[in-house]
Each structure stands twice: as C-alpha cells, then as structure tokens.
Amino acid sequence: MDAINIKVLAEKLGLSTSTVSRAFRGNSDINAKTKQRILETAETLGYQPNMYASSLRDQKSKTIAIVVPEFANNFFSQAIHGIEREARMNGYHTLIYVTDDDYEKEASFVTQICNGRVEGVIMSVSGEGHRHQYLELLAKRGIPLVFFDRYYDDVAATKVTANDYESSYAATKHLLDKGCSRVAYLVVNKHVSIGKIRLQGYVDALRDYGMAADDDLIVECTNDRYEIRRRLAESFGRLQPDGIFAAVERLAIATYRFCSEEGIAIPENLKVIGFSSLEIADLLNPALSTVTQPAYEMGATAAAVLFRALKAGEKRTGNESIILPSVLMERKSSAG
Amino acid sequence: MDAINIKVLAEKLGLSTSTVSRAFRGNSDINAKTKQRILETAETLGYQPNMYASSLRDQKSKTIAIVVPEFANNFFSQAIHGIEREARMNGYHTLIYVTDDDYEKEASFVTQICNGRVEGVIMSVSGEGHRHQYLELLAKRGIPLVFFDRYYDDVAATKVTANDYESSYAATKHLLDKGCSRVAYLVVNKHVSIGKIRLQGYVDALRDYGMAADDDLIVECTNDRYEIRRRLAESFGRLQPDGIFAAVERLAIATYRFCSEEGIAIPENLKVIGFSSLEIADLLNPALSTVTQPAYEMGATAAAVLFRALKAGEKRTGNESIILPSVLMERKSSAG
DNA sequence: TTGTAGGCGTTATCAG
DNA sequence: CTGATAACGCCTACAA
Numbered sequence: 044m045d046a047i048n049i050k051v052l053a054e055k056l057g058l059s060t061s062t063v064s065r066a067f068r069g070n071s072d073i074n075a076k077t078k079q080r081i082l083e084t085a086e087t088l089g090y091q092p093n094m095y096a097s098s099l100r101d102q103k104s105k106t107i108a109i110v111v112p113e114f115a116n117n118f119f120s121q122a123i124h125g126i127e128r129e130a131r132m133n134g135y136h137t138l139i140y141v142t143d144d145d146y147e148k149e150a151s152f153v154t155q156i157c158n159g160r161v162e163g164v165i166m167s168v169s170g171e172g173h174r175h176q177y178l179e180l181l182a183k184r185g186i187p188l189v190f191f192d193r194y195y196d197d198v199a200a201t202k203v204t205a206n207d208y209e210s211s212y213a214a215t216k217h218l219l220d221k222g223c224s225r226v227a228y229l230v231v232n233k234h235v236s237i238g239k240i241r242l243q244g245y246v247d248a249l250r251d252y253g254m255a256a257d258d259d260l261i262v263e264c265t266n267d268r269y270e271i272r273r274r275l276a277e278s279f280g281r282l283q284p285d286g287i288f289a290a291v292e293r294l295a296i297a298t299y300r301f302c303s304e305e306g307i308a309i310p311e312n313l314k315v316i317g318f319s320s321l322e323i324a325d326l327l328n329p330a331l332s333t334v335t336q337p338a339y340e341m342g343a344t345a346a347a348v349l350f351r352a353l354k355a356g357e358k359r360t361g362n363e364s365i366i367l368p369s370v371l372m373e374r375k376s377s378a379g
Numbered sequence: 380m381d382a383i384n385i386k387v388l389a390e391k392l393g394l395s396t397s398t399v400s401r402a403f404r405g406n407s408d409i410n411a412k413t414k415q416r417i418l419e420t421a422e423t424l425g426y427q428p429n430m431y432a433s434s435l436r437d438q439k440s441k442t443i444a445i446v447v448p449e450f451a452n453n454f455f456s457q458a459i460h461g462i463e464r465e466a467r468m469n470g471y472h473t474l475i476y477v478t479d480d481d482y483e484k485e486a487s488f489v490t491q492i493c494n495g496r497v498e499g500v501i502m503s504v505s506g507e508g509h510r511h512q513y514l515e516l517l518a519k520r521g522i523p524l525v526f527f528d529r530y531y532d533d534v535a536a537t538k539v540t541a542n543d544y545e546s547s548y549a550a551t552k553h554l555l556d557k558g559c560s561r562v563a564y565l566v567v568n569k570h571v572s573i574g575k576i577r578l579q580g581y582v583d584a585l586r587d588y589g590m591a592a593d594d595d596l597i598v599e600c601t602n603d604r605y606e607i608r609r610r611l612a613e614s615f616g617r618l619q620p621d622g623i624f625a626a627v628e629r630l631a632i633a634t635y636r637f638c639s640e641e642g643i644a645i646p647e648n649l650k651v652i653g654f655s656s657l658e659i660a661d662l663l664n665p666a667l668s669t670v671t672q673p674a675y676e677m678g679a680t681a682a683a684v685l686f687r688a689l690k691a692g693e694k695r696t697g698n699e700s701i702i703l704p705s706v707l708m709e710r711k712s713s714a715g
Numbered sequence: 716t717t718g719t720a721g722g723c724g725t726t727a728t729c730a731g
Numbered sequence: 732c733t734g735a736t737a738a739c740g741c742c743t744a745c746a747a
Contacts, residue, residue, distance in 0.1 A: 048739095048740055048741085049740065049741065049742095050740075050741095058717080058718090059717065059718045059719075060718090060719095060740090060741075060742090061717070061718060061719075061720095061741095061742075061743080062716085062717055062718075064741065064742055064743085065716095065717090065742090065743095067741095068742075068743095072716065072717090073716070073717085074716060074717085077716080077717085089493070089515075089516045089519045089520070091490070091491075091493050091494035091495075091516075092494060092740080092741070092742095093435070093494055093495045093739090093740050093741070094494045094495055094496050095431045095434040095435040095440065095495055095496075095739085095740080095741095096435050096723090096739075096740035096741040096742085097740080097741055097742075098431040098723095098741095099429070099431040099432050099435050099722095099723050099724065099725090099739090099740085099741080100722080100723050100740085100741055100742055100743090101723085101741090101742075102382075102723075104431065106474075114456060114459065114460040114463065115456055115457055115460050115658075120450060120451055120456050121451055123450065123475075124450040124451050124477070127450065127475060127477050128477075131477075136474055136496070137474060137475050137476075138442075138472055138473060138474055138475075139459075139463060139473050139474075139475050140473075141460065141463050141464075141467075154427070155427075155472075157425070157427050158427035158428060158429055158430040159382065159427075159429045159430055159431050159724090160430050160431075160472070179425070180425045180427075183425045184382050184425070185382075296659055296662065299659075299662050300662070303662070321659075323632055323635075323657075323663070326632065326635050326636070326639070326663050326664060327659070327662050327663060327664060328662060328663060328664030328665070328666075329664070330664075384723095384724055384725090385724065385725065385726095386724080394733080394734090395733065395734045395735075396724090396725080396726090396734090396735095397726075397727090397733070397734060397735075397736095398732085398733055398734075400724095400725065400726055400727095401726090401732095401733085403725095403726095404726075404727095408732060408733090409732070409733085410732060410733085413732080413733085428724080428725070428726095429723090429724050429725070430725095431723085431724080431725090432723075432724035432725040432726085432739090433724080433725055433726075434725095434739095435723090435724085435725075435738095435739050435740065435741090436724085436725050436726055436727085436738075436739050437725090437726080437739085438739075495740095
C-alpha cells in the first residue's frame, strides 16, 4: 500500500540500508548473492528507490525540459520526437512546456524549472522583442541551454537551425524562375529571428533579379485563422500577387483555403510555395511545393549538443550555430 | 554560481530558514514587510526553493506522465496538447514517454516512474496481448491511471474513448449507401481494443445490410510503410474492393499514395473513408472523408478525470468508460 | 563485504 | 511573528 522505502526493505532482509542501496548502484562492492537476494525481494515488493531522495542527494534529476511555442504543428511534433528519442537513449526524462507563443508563459516556465527540476533545457523561443533576464537564471544555476529553430540573438547558447536564408532565397528564386513577377511574402512576424532571416532571403533574391522588394507585398499575419483570412483577403484584393511564399506552414494552408473559396486556381493564377513539415504535401490539391526543414534531426541534434554538455559537466553550451540543410521540393503548386 | 539555497538566503537576511521558508508558502503567518524583503532578495539572487527537497518532504511531485505509442501522429499530438493544457491549469508538470508501440518500453517506462517521479499517469497503450503486471505497481503505489483511446480491458481504471463502434458502423454504412459492395477494412491490428471495436462496427453494418463480412476483405497491415504498401498491392490485386474503410489515418494516407501510383481514381473507382485527425483532410486530392475523433477533448477529459482523482486524494480512478462523440465528415473521397 | 552516520534542502511542529 | 529541530529517503565516506 504505502510506498515502500529502503529502510523497511532492509529490515525485511535483515540487512542495513547501505547494503540495500549498494545493490541498486552499479559500482560499490557487494556480494553477488546478497545483491541478487536484495533485487529479488525488491522486485516482489515493487520497491523502487525514491528519485526525489536520490536527486536531492546527488543534485541530479536526469530530466530535461523542452519549451516550444506550439504543439499542434508538424515541425514541433517531429522535433520533439527527435529530442525525446535522444533523451531516452541517454537515460533522461523529458518535460514538455508549451508557451502558446506567450512570452509571459515562457518566462514563467523557465523560472519554474530553475529549481533543480531539470538539468538542461532545449527551447524554441516565443518572446522576441522582450527582455529575457529569466534566461540568466539558467546560467546562474549552471543549467545548459540549447535553442532550436527560434532563438534569441542576444543570448549565448548553441543554436540549431536550418539554412533558412539559403532556402528562402532559393524558394523565391524558384517562383521567379517560374514566371512570377509579384511574389508576396507571408509571415507571422517579420521581426523575429526566423521571420527576419527568411525575409532577407526573399528580399535578396528579388534584388538579384533586379526587382525591388515592395513593402506592400510583405504581408504580416498572426496565428489566428480569422485574422489570417482577413489579411489574405485584403492583400489579394489590393496587391494582385501571382506568387506566394509562405514563411510557415499555417500560412500556406490558409492560402490554399482562401484560393479554394475564392476560386483562384493554383498554380495557374497563383503559384505557391511554403516552409512546411507536412509529410503529405504531395497529396494536397494541388501538391504543395515546400521548403522542408529537417525537423527530427534538428531536435535530435539539439539534444545531442545538450547531452554532450551535460556529460562533460559544462554549465552552458557554446555560443555557436549549427545549421542543417532544408530541402526544396518543387511540386505542382508552383509549376510553370 | 552555485545554486543558492534557503540557508544562505536566510543568513544574508539575518533570518532563520523557517522564516524564509514561510515567505514562499502561502499559508503560514509572517510579517508582511519581512515577507516582502525576503521575496525581493530572493528575486535578485535568483533563489527558487529546491523542488526535490520539497517533493521529498511532501511526497508530492506535481508531475504527471503521458505515455503514448507514437508521437508523429495528429491524433496523439492533439490529445497531448489537451492534456498539457489541463495540467498547466492545475499547476502540474508533464513528462512525455513514447513507446514506439513497444510493449517492453511501455513496461520499462511505467516501472521507472513508480519511484515517486509522478503522481498520476495518462496513457494510451501498446502492449495488448501481453501481461501488464507492471500496472499493478501503479496501484500498489497509489498512483492513479487514466487510459485514453487505447486501453487494457483487464485493468480497472477510467477509460476515455470515442464512440468508435458507432462511428465505424456509420462509416461503413456510408460507403454502402454510396453504392459500394466490396468494402475492405484496413487495420493495423484487429485484435487490439480500437482495431477490434472498429472491426465490429464494420462487420455489424455489413450484416445489417445483408452482407456477410468477407475475411479476405479485412486487411491487417503494420506500421511500416513498405509493408503496408505490399499488403495493399496484394489485397487490391486479389480482392478488387470498391470501398476502403481505414481504421487509422496512416492507412488512409497509404491508400491515397497507392491509388495515385496505380492510377486508381478516387472516388470513381474506389471510395475511401478513414479515421483521421488531419485538420486539412478537406485539402487533399480528393478531399478525404473522415471519422474525426475529438482528440484534444479526449486528452483534456482524461486529464480532468486524473486531476479530480488527485485532488480528492484517490489512489485510483474508477473503472468506468467515458465516451466522446466522433464526427463523420463526408467529403469527395466517398462521393457517390 | 557490511554497517554506521551525516547531510542533501525543505517545511511542519512546537516552543519562545 | 520568529527560531530551533526533526524528518522526508537515499547515498557515500568512513569504520569495522
């Protein structure tokens, strides 16, 4: 009934608690027969060493935290999967925190886990443009941090991203090659890390093609589907774009919905390409051209960096960037 | 540098640890000014009460575990999101464990978290047909358990599912209504809870339409895409179905891929409907008819049940079923 | 090879 | 209102 502890187990066996403890730790010397007897009894009694006592003593929790802006999103699902896998391989447990793109929540979560709950943190950020003094808490506590996909420029930690600038440049160039002359860039927030870098790729590609980027064609949306709908309606009416480059999957999907409702033919009247981790982009109507980030690998890589730091006993990860290649998949939605 | 603890904080303030501790607990009496002074100093020093010490003392971890078979799956993503949300509202932290449909891993995870790491468990199972004595550990430890979607018949705990039988019956009837006479049922494992119940709905609908279920038309697949492809190829060649009812999203998608490769027209040559939580089923080519489970709500409900039990101090959840309604969305893939 | 003892950081209890 | 103290369960020097 009540959780059994090392003391009652020791009593039941007529041994001391230290001996019992030793049976569970790999290293210490202990008679093989004694050990076996202890483990067997523990098994039948369902004894497990209390992790909070162990953690308290060793100052180790064997736990990491993943902090992400959203969850119902293919990119993050796959990335988290990669992290979870790596964590498992290293014998670590994984806490998940979803900020809903809310800076306050991010700050609150990070503050909460600085109490020893975790040994390391992997995060994709939500609070650009705000102060992130709460991250100093991690540093102060010696809890290593790794960013993936979305990061803060001003925080020293390893950042795992995809080659967003190059992909963005390539995607824009692709639309131009297919004959587009008015390519709109759809983005959630053009000032945050990924939105900004992807924007730069878009702008530079236009420039290299002898076109000035038209500010009107840079359409900032939100994450709210009705708001997105409104922005699209307004932009299409006014701007008459013949190409859409969506900085995130959600906006590519919204474009599809909009076109379907408005009777705009893709790719005849409008060519579309977007960042997306959708595994069935090829089954859409029409098949969606995508820039696909190596989501799983990004998660796994971020985790690998973190565990390397943890193993080495480092208090922080190096302030460096690891850039993984995305893949540009040309499909029907942008066919010439 | 080193994690600051209550003792040094107390010294720095010229107070006792008890007083400092009181400043962080809501209840105890403490001078308002003293409290403020403590909290301010704590803030600047970045002090957070160590959770392992607290947990050890209170035997409370404020943590739950989610155990699921897979991750890169819309249904589970949404369900986990629902759970995470509910956990957050209750001030709980959320550990994630992915079993990859592996019974051994499931057993291992459950055993691991019985060491006090979590106060409750929400799970969707992977090990049907095996023994689940490891779940008795939870009971022994007084850790409440709630199943969602996939459960064990022989374990007493609350089960949150969708009305799979009715949906399955309705989906099958829908295909028959549309003129199908040879409806195949694609399933991963027809002997596990959901595969079995959904099979029953299919069989009963056929029977009520005066058709005997043909065992050949019940196609068991795996989770491996190549294996699925092989099964489909074999089945189509031999059985010439004119309707497909897929018990899980992955099989509906596989059917689409197969048909696209083989030039089978949907819905003209083959009508398709499947269980799916895909939010863009309407954008597929052709739009996929679906049975959509309330994934988010299932997760949220399972979590609500768990937290009610935790709040009430109950050691286990009641052996009851909570059944939420799915929605049948008729789209082009099954049009008559 | 086994046992003893102290302490990890916190908080509830009790005394002041 | 504040301070001293014991206990949560485990692990590791150190002693035997």
